[in-house]
Amino acid sequence: xxxxxxxxxxxxxxxxxxxxxxxxxxxxxxxxxxxxxxxxxxxxxxxxxxxxxxxxxxxxxxxxxxxxxxxxxxxxxxxxxxxxxxxxxxxxxxxxxxxxxxxx
Numbered sequence: 001x002x003x004x005x006x007x008x009x010x011x012x013x014x015x016x017x018x019x020x021x022x023x024x025x026x027x028x029x030x031x032x033x034x035x036x037x038x039x040x041x042x043x044x045x046x047x048x049x050x051x052x053x054x055x056x057x058x059x060x061x062x063x064x065x066x067x068x069x070x071x072x073x074x075x076x077x078x079x080x081x082x083x084x085x086x087x088x089x090x091x092x093x094x095x096x097x098x099x100x101x102x103x104x
Contacts, residue, residue: 011104
């Protein structure tokens with residue numbers, strides 16, 4: 001990762017923060033970026049509190065040509081957020097405010 005920009009030199013860095021779900025009760029929302037070596041891709045992950053189901057969306061237009069497929073970024077983002085929130089639930093801890101993970 002280059003220090004000047006916080007951008008990875010390879011792979012993807014997922015940076016998400018919990019936000020206000022905007023009036024959707026029973027739902028958690030994490031928003032942030034998938035930081036690629038040459039682009040930042042906006043991402044949003046919604047989690048149903050009752051079932052734990054996570055659904056992610058990315059701005060496909062922001063993915064650079066030759067970059068990872070948007071559906072792969074969505075799948076990874078949903079899995080990362082689900083894992084972090086499930087772990088907090090299992091250990092009776094507060095849900096994470098911020099999630100930062102790198103995937104190569």
